Amino acid sequence: MMIKRTVLGLVLLLSISMTSKSQVKIGFEVSFKEPQAHYAEVEMNVSGIAAKNYIDLKMPTWTPGSYLIREFSKSVESFGAKAGGKDLKFEKISKNTWRVHNVKANAVKVNYRVYAFEISVRTPFIDKAHAFLSPTGIFMYPDGMIKTPSTVKIIPFSTWSKVSTGLEPVKGEKFTYTASDFDILFDSPIEVGNQDVFEFDAAGVKHEVAMYGGGNYDKERLKVDMAKIVEEGTKIYGENPNKHYTFIVHNYERGGGGLEHLNSTTLGASRNGYGTERGYKSFLSLVAHEYYHLWNVKRLRPKALGPFDYENENYTTNLWVAEGFTSYYGNKLMIRAGHVDLNGFINPLLGSVGTVLNMPGSKIQSVASSSFDAWIIGYRPNENSNNNSISYYTKGEAVGMLMDLEIINATKGAKSLDDVMKAMYDLYYKNLKRGYTDAEFKAMVEKVSGISFAGFWDKYINGTDDIDYAKYLAMAGFNVVNENANRDVPFLGVTTTRKDNKVVIATVLRNSGAWIDGINVNDELVSIDGAPAELAVERMAQITGKKVGDVVKVVVVRDGLKKELDVKLTANKAVRLSYSEVQNPTPMQLTVRKKWTGL
Known part of the structure; x- marks a missing residue:
């Protein structure tokens, strides 16, 4: 009883x-x-x-x-x-x-x-x-x-007539919406005004596009091309988890960026950028990135990213998956949707690899640490950030490419990173209804690929090894070369900006001559070897008439005092990557290439 x-x-x-x-x-x-x-x-x-x-x-x-x-x-x-x-x-x-x-x-x-x-x-x-x-x-x-x-x-x-949002409308009450909890409310931006609204259906879901700011966009073309991206993303996961989806697009003279939400996104765009092929593809690439987030991050997520603490930092070492892989899949959705060709797919990826290799910070900070330190570095970089940190977006995108190729090669074309993401989505979002840890993500990669990724994690996730681009692209039958290899080009190691009609040092590259011999950020550049600042800047890339090891006299003004510095020129080690197809690819290379590119 x-x-x-x-x-x-x-x-x-x-x-x-x-x-x-x-x-x-x-x-x-x-x-x-x-x-x-x-x-x-x-x-x-x-x-x-x-x-x-x-x-x-x-x-x-x-x-x-x-x-x-x-x-x-x-x-x-x-x-x-x-x-x-x-x-x-x-x-x-x-x-x-x-x-x-x-x-x-x-x-x-x-x-x-x-x-x-x-x-x-x-x-x-x-x-x-x-x-x-x-x-x-x-x-x-x-x-x-x-x-x-x-x-x-x-x-x-009084002069506005429209509201666009992913929130659920309340029947019979104009411009009134409901949210099941504050997590939903905080994840649902609202646009109010006279935005240009059009719709399209894709993957069984109605999509609303709310365009603010005007622009030279073609609505009918966008409906078709955005729908292709939606369909390709849905194919990876086998379902589209939305009842409806809202794109809020802010068109400014110069705009960019995006932020993902559960059933909507906010995008920044340039109002006249739609008129060029480059500008139009750039917008579609942004659409692809943010739309892919509705699976990766908004549902499949690192354990720390939900339930949210809205008052304090929410730390995770896995933003390289959350954001970096989303950047990688932005490229994959673009080629699968037919919006870019092979060059349009590979060249941006090689550009990201090059960016990582050219940042001295990639030898200082791992991509896991970059994820954890997003709160103190990622959104407020300073003049030394390139020297001591790396972007989890850029390196995460490069890591996604390497991991994808490794999985495809290990399984002889039977599996890819798609299978990892789908399995993680099914297990952690749909079944366990929670986020994943780094160890759990690694375990799934190993389960799908059938090989150990311990060394991969040591090198590229928790370590700072240079990306072995030649090895991985060779798996798909591509040769990748550094066009700047064996070029002994002297350089100073600085970038400049204009401030109050003066040429001012903006950054100093780690281990360059400028770094070693004491040029400082915010120094006013007066001359290099007697050439006035304006002319010196034009010649700075190669320091005309000089070679590696030569010493140049740099005159700067620092805190109102003129200083003369002797700077020994070092070699410019920046890489510039390009690819070509292997002349006689093996059947295995062709299998990997087809699985990777979808072509």
Whole structure:
């Protein structure tokens, strides 16, 4: 009887707790009284809360997919709270937490304003033409209630008529949407204005494209070409997990970048870039990258990336898979969709390999460490970053290519990296419903390939070995050469920029003559061997008339003082890779090539 009573008591307690949570209602209303001044007015209503002395409301400090603490609370002002029409006392108890006191009423209304004037795919931006609501920079959440549903009502400015978002609409209520929890809300950007909207169907899913800013795009062409990318991505995983998907595209004079979301993405583009083949393919490549994220990262993810802690850094050593592999698959989707040929597929990959090899930081930082340090280095590089760090995007893309070729070669064309990603998706996202560890990813690679990847991990993931591009491309019957090999080209080892009509040193390359003999970043370059700065910069690539080992006199101004430095020229060791097909490829090389390229 005691056991039965205890169980019954637990059931009753659980039932009461669930009822209490289900009665909590959270609703937002966003309006725009002064969009020209870049403000959103936010009203937050919380009802059904148990009577208590206070409630803490928090603003996220970062946005998933962009690994930097951005302190969104800095843009919040005019915070106030009421219950039953009466003002409630509140205080700010941390950088992103407002504590509202005397919450003894059933419902609390909170009002605040958000200043939004940073153009990017990860931050809110508002002006008289439109509003882009990046949710982590707009919406607060009650502490401990991340899993609580909410509704969002948008009241467009008087001259605006459209809202585009991946959120689910509430039937019968105009511009009103619902989110099952704050993870969904924070993962659903909202575009408000007069954007040009068109649709296409692909993989059984309706896709909406919301174009802001105009541009020379061809809607009918985009519908066809974007659909091909969707179909090719869906083939890898055997399913498209969306009911609907929204592309929010911001077209500026010069735009770029993208941020992935669960059933949407925000893209930056150049409004007149669609008119050239290069610009058009660049946009499609961005589409391919961000769309592939709906499987890789938004569902199949490193263990640290969900459930999210929105107040602190979420560390992982696997962004080389999350982002680097997505860059690699952007290329694969492009060739499979027929948007690029063999050159268009291989040359960007060799470009990434070259970038890694040409960065001294690739000998200092591993790609696993680069992933972990994204929070302190990746999004805020300085003048020395090329010397002491490496991008998990670029090296991750190169690693993806090597791993893909290794798997294809080991299985004689039966398997590829596709099989690894699909197996990981099925096991960790669909079955175990959790993220993976680095060890688990490595184990799956070894299971699919049938060989050990211990050495690969030691060299390319946790180590800093140079990428053996010749070995891996040879597996597919390609010769790769460094066009700069055996060229003894002297160089100084700096890059310059213009500042206040002066030529200023921007970077100094590790172990170059400039590095060894003391040229500093921010030095004003006056002359090299008597040639004035402007002329010297034109000749800097090869230091006309000099050879490796020669000493040149460099005059700089540092902190207002003129300095003369003797700099010994070193050899420019930058690689430039090109490929050609092996003249008589073996049947195995042809098998690997076909599996790898799909051609």
